[in-house]
Amino acid sequence: MMQPxxxxxxxxxxxxxxxxxxxxxxxxxxxxxxxAVHLNGDEYTLVRHGDxxxxxxxxxxxxxxxxxxxxxxxWGLQEVYxxxxxxxxxxxxxxxxxxxxxxxxxxxxxxxxxxxxxxGVLIDNFLDVTHFSYLHRQSFGRSRPVTDDGYAIxxxxxxxxxxxxxxxxxxxxxxxxxxxxxxxxTYTYWPPYITHLQMVFPEDGAQAAATLICQPESKHSTKxxxxxxxxxxxxxxxxxxxxxxxxxxxxxxxxxxxxxxxxMLSWKSELHTRADRASIEMRRSLSKFxxxxxxxxxxxxxxxxxx
Amino acid sequence: MTDSIVRRSGDRAQQVALMDWNSPAHWxxxxxxxxLADAGRKPIAVTLHSIPWALVTLDGEIAALxxxxxxxxxxxxxGVVADSAAGEVLECxxxxxxxxxxxxxxxxPALGEGRAPRGMGGTPTISLMLHEGLVWxxxxxxxxxxxxxxxxxxxxxxxxxxxxxxxxxxxxxxxAGEQAGPGAVLRLAHSSELTFAIRPETEFSCVxxxxxxxxxxxxGMQTWVQTLAALxxxxxxxx
Numbered sequence: 263m264m265q266p267x268x269x270x271x272x273x274x275x276x277x278x279x280x281x282x283x284x285x286x287x288x289x290x291x292x293x294x295x296x297x298a299v300h301l302n303g304d305e306y307t308l309v310r311h312g313d314x315x316x317x318x319x320x321x322x323x324x325x326x327x328x329x330x331x332x333x334x335x336x337w338g339l340q341e342v343y344x345x346x347x348x349x350x351x352x353x354x355x356x357x358x359x360x361x362x363x364x365x366x367x368x369x370x371x372x373x374x375x376x377x378x379x380x381x382g383v384l385i386d387n388f389l390d391v392t393h394f395s396y397l398h399r400q401s402f403g404r405s406r407p408v409t410d411d412g413y414a415i416x417x418x419x420x421x422x423x424x425x426x427x428x429x430x431x432x433x434x435x436x437x438x439x440x441x442x443x444x445x446x447x448t449y450t451y452w453p454p455y456i457t458h459l460q461m462v463f464p465e466d467g468a469q470a471a472a473t474l475i476c477q478p479e480s481k482h483s484t485k486x487x488x489x490x491x492x493x494x495x496x497x498x499x500x501x502x503x504x505x506x507x508x509x510x511x512x513x514x515x516x517x518x519x520x521x522x523x524x525x526m527l528s529w530k531s532e533l534h535t536r537a538d539r540a541s542i543e544m545r546r547s548l549s550k551f552x553x554x555x556x557x558x559x560x561x562x563x564x565x566x567x568x569x
Numbered sequence: 570m571t572d573s574i575v576r577r578s579g580d581r582a583q584q585v586a587l588m589d590w591n592s593p594a595h596w597x598x599x600x601x602x603x604x605l606a607d608a609g610r611k612p613i614a615v616t617l618h619s620i621p622w623a624l625v626t627l628d629g630e631i632a633a634l635x636x637x638x639x640x641x642x643x644x645x646x647x648g649v650v651a652d653s654a655a656g657e658v659l660e661c662x663x664x665x666x667x668x669x670x671x672x673x674x675x676x677x678p679a680l681g682e683g684r685a686p687r688g689m690g691g692t693p694t695i696s697l698m699l700h701e702g703l704v705w706x707x708x709x710x711x712x713x714x715x716x717x718x719x720x721x722x723x724x725x726x727x728x729x730x731x732x733x734x735x736x737x738x739x740x741x742x743x744x745a746g747e748q749a750g751p752g753a754v755l756r757l758a759h760s761s762e763l764t765f766a767i768r769p770e771t772e773f774s775c776v777x778x779x780x781x782x783x784x785x786x787x788x789g790m791q792t793w794v795q796t797l798a799a800l801x802x803x804x805x806x807x808x
Contacts, residue, residue, distance in 0.1 A: 386641070392664050392679040407665065407678030516663050519647045521621065526642070533639045533690045537679040 270528040274380040274478045275303040278555035280350035282454050283357050285477050285487050287346045288372050289315035292329055300479040301348055307332040308346060316341040320366030343489055344372045354554045358452040362471045362491040370491045371503045375510055379517045381455045381476035381484045382525025387513050388457045388474045389449055389540040391426055397512045403431035410537040420547050424449040424540040436465045451544050453551035469493055472506055590738040590769055593708035595752025596717055598766040598778045600624055600704045601727050605631055612659060614646035617706065619771045622695065624704065625650060627657040632670040633706050634659060635693040640666050668692055702727050703766060703778065720754040726786055728779040731797050737767050737775035743800060763789055
């Protein structure tokens with residue numbers, strides 16, 4: 263429980279996070295050649311017995327080659343969303359549904375980046391919109407400051423949802439003859455480190471989705487996976503992946519400069535405006551999730567004492 | 570990391586001296602004025618007693634703002650000088666929060682155009698003094714500055730500052746002998762003309778600002794090069 267005025271920073275290798283599913287590799291990177299991965303400060307080796315990764319977009323029920331974890335014991339492993347996931351202890355929640363992944367009308371790619379910033383700070387950055395005119399002026403083309411106009415928050419059972427209706431590329435003529443490109447975005451956050459972004463561009467009817475999932479490798483290392491999802495009718499998947507990579511690079515330029523890149527769980531220790539409500543709700547949701555993990559571990563510890 | 574030579578000496582007077590080096594009630598050299606001039610509208614990051622500061626020129630005057638935006642803890646030294654209704658401000662590179670010379674938050678773009686932050690979001694500052702080409706800073710505006718004003722010669726040439734991975738008290742003691750004290754320009758031991766200023770950067774590192782007289786620039790510089798090289802290879806006494 264947070265005390266007033268206390269700064270609570272979340273370590274990237276916090277032991278409570280052992281009770282969550284975390285990605286450790288892209289499916290395509292796990293082959294018969296042993297692959298070393300790191301999670302919450304521990305090292306594991308993955309080996310695929312065969313050469314068929316689990317596909318998506320209507321093919322997730324097709325046969326795929328099993329993966330073995332060599333080394334430290336884990337509670338479980340699964341392969342979905344183009345990623346291999348590990349839970350080090352019995353997880354307190356299952357993975358959320360990313361609907362576009364199961365939709366045969368979509369295709370996708372996964373990009374990865376590594377950073378010294380914590381997973382929590384990366385998620386905070388992904389949910390944040392007021393940095394568009396500072397970090398993404400070149401990519402998004404947003405020049406005017408973003409406020410809380412068109413910004414709405416809802417929270418349900420630990421899930422945080424932000425709806426943001428705004429205009430990007432204000433200087434560009436759109437297909438309707440006006441200026442700028444309207445984007446209606448829905449961000450959905452699930453603790454600890456999954457955020458899904460669905461975008462609709464009303465002028466030309468385009469849609470796209472991207473999911474940021476973060477792997478806390480160690481105290482000072484995070485691997486970010488961005489799952490890029492486009493309708494099959496949009497053939498420019500490679501362009502969208504390159505664009506997502508560019509946007510992430512723009513974010514990392516500033517985030518990698520933080521002297522202490524841990525997430526401030528005690529949200530009152532930082533300053534916020536109304537356009538930061540998604541960040542506040544994310545921290546509340548994550549704090550509750552960590553409490554659940556801690557309670558689950560306490561229950562196990564008490565049981566072991568009694569036995 | 571090595572423990573402080575002074576701390577390990579056991580000498581009571583030196584222990585007291587060590588505490589004084591950690592005191593904020595002195596003026597400490599932060600940067601060369603020429604560095605600020607060269608930086609233009611970009612801040613310079615310096616660290617004093619493990620606290621980061623962003624030095625920046627706003628409306629023609631140098632200011633030292635704590636190098637941490639209170640919004641998301643990104644260093645303000647990653648930002649730039651911007652123009653605002655309140656004059657020139659230091660704008661954070663993440664969300665554009667901007668701060669004036671006093672550290673007050675002058676602009677929060679997410680509030681909307683024409684809406685000023687009312688008394689929220691300021692960042693601490695320290696007092697500054699410019700003297701003979703050096704920018705000096707202090708958390709205590711009333712700290713004694715007389716020894717600095719007395720001891721720095723207008724004919725002195727400042728060499729590039731050097732980071733030394735040893736505590737400031739130890740480096741001062743090694744360079745200037747037992748008379749070395751904080752908050753002053755010190756004379757290099759065994760030299761009648763070479764002086765230096767020194768800033769405690771962290772508990773285990775410091776920044777030395779070597780000074781040579783202009784009339785003996787070449788020889789003075791050579792002496793400093795040799796002295797600082799010898800300092801780097803100085804071996805700490807075992808604990």
